[in-house]
Amino acid sequence: MAISMGKGSVGVLTGVFIASLAVVVAVLLLRTYNLPELKVAWKGKGAPRIELEEDEREQLYEALKGALRIPTVSFSPSEQNTTALEEFKEYIKSAFPRVFNSSLVEYELVGGYSHLFNVQGSDNSLLPYMLLAHLDVVPATPEGWDLPPFSGEEKDGYIYGRGSLDDKSRVIDVAAQSGRTLFGVLIGLHFTLPKGILQALEFLFKKGYKPRRSFYIGLGHDEEISGRHGAKEIVKTLETRNVKLEYLLDEGFGVLDGVIYGTKRPIALIGVTEKGAITLNLTVNSPPGHSSMPPRESSIGILSAALSRLEQDQMPNRFGKGPEGAMFEQLADEFYFPLNIVMANLWLFGPLVSRILQRTPSGNALVRTTTALTIFNAGIKSNVIPQTARATVNFRIHPAETVNEVLKAMNTTIMDDRVIPSSDVPFFDPPSISPHDEETFGYQTVKRSITDVFLVEPVAPGVSIGNTASIYKFRALVIKDEDLSRFHGINERISKEGIETVVQFYFQLIQNSDTDIVPVQSHLEL
Ligand SMILES: *[C@@H]1O[C@H](CO)[C@@H](O)[C@H](O)[C@H]1NC(C)=O
Ligand SMILES: *[C@@H]1O[C@H](CO)[C@@H](O)[C@H](O)[C@H]1NC(C)=O
Ligand SMILES: *[C@@H]1O[C@H](CO)[C@@H](O)[C@H](O)[C@H]1NC(C)=O
Numbered sequence: 008m009a010i011s012m013g014k015g016s017v018g019v020l021t022g023v024f025i026a027s028l029a030v031v032v033a034v035l036l037l038r039t040y041n042l043p044e045l046k047v048a049w050k051g052k053g054a055p056r057i058e059l060e061e062d063e064r065e066q067l068y069e070a071l072k073g074a075l076r077i078p079t080v081s082f083s084p085s086e087q088n089t090t091a092l093e094e095f096k097e098y099i100k101s102a103f104p105r106v107f108n109s110s111l112v113e114y115e116l117v118g119g120y121s122h123l124f125n126v127q128g129s130d131n132s133l134l135p136y137m138l139l140a141h142l143d144v145v146p147a148t149p150e151g152w153d154l155p156p157f158s159g160e161e162k163d164g165y166i167y168g169r170g171s172l173d174d175k176s177r178v179i180d181v182a183a184q185s186g187r188t189l190f191g192v193l194i195g196l197h198f199t200l201p202k203g204i205l206q207a208l209e210f211l212f213k214k215g216y217k218p219r220r221s222f223y224i225g226l227g228h229d230e231e232i233s234g235r236h237g238a239k240e241i242v243k244t245l246e247t248r249n250v251k252l253e254y255l256l257d258e259g260f261g262v263l264d265g266v267i268y269g270t271k272r273p274i275a276l277i278g279v280t281e282k283g284a285i286t287l288n289l290t291v292n293s294p295p296g297h298s299s300m301p302p303r304e305s306s307i308g309i310l311s312a313a314l315s316r317l318e319q320d321q322m323p324n325r326f327g328k329g330p331e332g333a334m335f336e337q338l339a340d341e342f343y344f345p346l347n348i349v350m351a352n353l354w355l356f357g358p359l360v361s362r363i364l365q366r367t368p369s370g371n372a373l374v375r376t377t378t379a380l381t382i383f384n385a386g387i388k389s390n391v392i393p394q395t396a397r398a399t400v401n402f403r404i405h406p407a408e409t410v411n412e413v414l415k416a417m418n419t420t421i422m423d424d425r426v427i428p429s430s431d432v433p434f435f436d437p438p439s440i441s442p443h444d445e446e447t448f449g450y451q452t453v454k455r456s457i458t459d460v461f462l463v464e465p466v467a468p469g470v471s472i473g474n475t476a477s478i479y480k481f482r483a484l485v486i487k488d489e490d491l492s493r494f495h496g497i498n499e500r501i502s503k504e505g506i507e508t509v510v511q512f513y514f515q516l517i518q519n520s521d522t523d524i525v526p527v528q529s530h531l532e533l
């Protein structure tokens with residue numbers, strides 16, 4: 008009897024199960040193949056593409072090589088090659104005479120070595136925008152390079168230059184400071200970009216261009232080591248002058264070609280927020296003593312235990328609480344089957360995706376506040392119990408969390424008030440997410456310029472894992488899988504085609520910014 012009843016129930020249950028499965032599958036497919044169209048219809052034509060003449064191309068390569076030969080290295084937070092920074096000042100004046108000569112340009116030095124340009128537009132009713140880049144680089148030694156890092160030499164269509172990150176402590180230190188990490192890529196070719204902006208303006212002036220919308224160009228000199236005197240001074244300068252910006256574009260991301268696993272085409276990502284940061288010293292003091300009569304717990308032991316708890320007990324996985332969830336959903340179409348279904352249905356697969364992401368350091372950085380132990384110091388003599396042990400821990404805060412939440416969680420994890428936190432560097436909450444909807448002029452202008460130049464449609468907002476104050480982040484470079492192997496900075500190089508693309512991007516962006524045409528959603532245009 009029980010069995011026969013069971014049989015009937017099984018039949019019903021199976022039916023219900025199959026029906027629900029069908030509904031789930033239908034929802035999955037609907038969501039996968041019916042995602043809202045993200046296209047924007049502009050009411051006017053985009054800026055005409057400007058092609059470079061042969062001699063201009065040569066000029067461009069030479070200007071880049073010249074810049075790469077100036078080692079504007081930031082060695083440590085307090086040490087930069089100021090000789091090179093001085094040289095760079097003179098260099099840009101000679102390489103971009105029209106920029107420095109134009110009656111439309113106001114130029115000033117900020118913080119000693121940073122550069123601020125104000126390019127006057129003809130229409131004062133339009134809010135200005137700002138392009139931000141930096142000119143300092145991380146150190147490089149020639150070992151392992153095909154061509155020396157500061158030679159600016161050319162090989163097989165690539166110009167080599169200035170590396171980064173060869174000695175390991177530098178890697179950690181500098182990478183932690185500048186945070187140019189994305190899916191495990193450390194992209195160091197920023198030298199080309201400040202140059203790219205000035206080069207584009209130089210050529211535009213040569214072609215008789217006069218902007219409608221005013222804009223600023225800011226080139227910071229100490230981004231690699233905090234930006235305290237460069238970019239931040241530039242921003243402060245503008246603030247004290249009460250300058251309001253329509254948008255600000257800083258370096259970050261790029262066009263990722265084969266970098267995100269399972270995608271069909273190159274994907275351009277624009278950063279719309281970044282992670283916050285906390286850097287703390289944790290100190291334990293205990294009475295010093297001789298190693299012949301050790302205390303039950305030493306400063307080293309207490310601190311090590313606390314650090315071990317911090318490392319084991321990571322902050323929670325926040326996948327989907329920040330913009331990274333929307334990013335994957337927007338990109339769903341770009342993934343191969345069946346990943347497209349997975350990405351379009353994060354309501355169901357979110358937990359699975361988040362668990363897969365956290366397995367790699369780069370994916371993990373995307374889904375949570377990371378905890379990195381970076382410095383450990385204690386002891387001087389083999390037979391002395393040290394009085395003090397000190398370590399440094401660096402948190403990168405997920406956009407869904409705050410400085411206070413992280414500090415509280417850290418307290419709970421350490422649970423030992425003999426471990427005393429202190430810091431002499433400011434903490435940063437993650438900045439609020441910059442608007443990136445259809446009506447936002449800045450976002451749509453950047454997006455349109457990317458489409459003009461790279462001919463890629465999808466431009467999803469991403470979280471930048473860096474640390475500088477900015478609004479949108481995009482780097483006009485195609486980053487391929489093979490570039491990943493250069494992520495230690497050895498043989499850093501750029502193709503000649505790539506350099507031209509950087510300049511083309513700024514041609515488009517500067518001209519597209521002159522339009523006051525507001526983008527409209529395509530479905531409103533019936
Ligand atoms: C600093 O830059 C100058 C060139 O501007 C170069 O000659 C010098 O070797 C550099 N110093 C270091 C320590 O790299
Ligand atoms: C403008 O640039 C030209 C070179 O292109 C130079 O000869 C001239 O002296 C510059 N004028 C000013 C006012 O700097
Ligand atoms: C952490 O705990 C200490 C006491 O152990 C307390 O003084 C401090 O305010 C706490 N900080 C936070 C952020 O909770």
Ligand SMILES: *[C@@H]1O[C@H](CO)[C@@H](O)[C@H](O)[C@H]1NC(C)=O
Pocket residue numbers: 286287288399429430431432
């Ligand atoms: C940690 O302490 C050292 C030595 O006092 C200091 O140089 C360093 O700046 C401190 N770091 C932080 C993050 O406060």
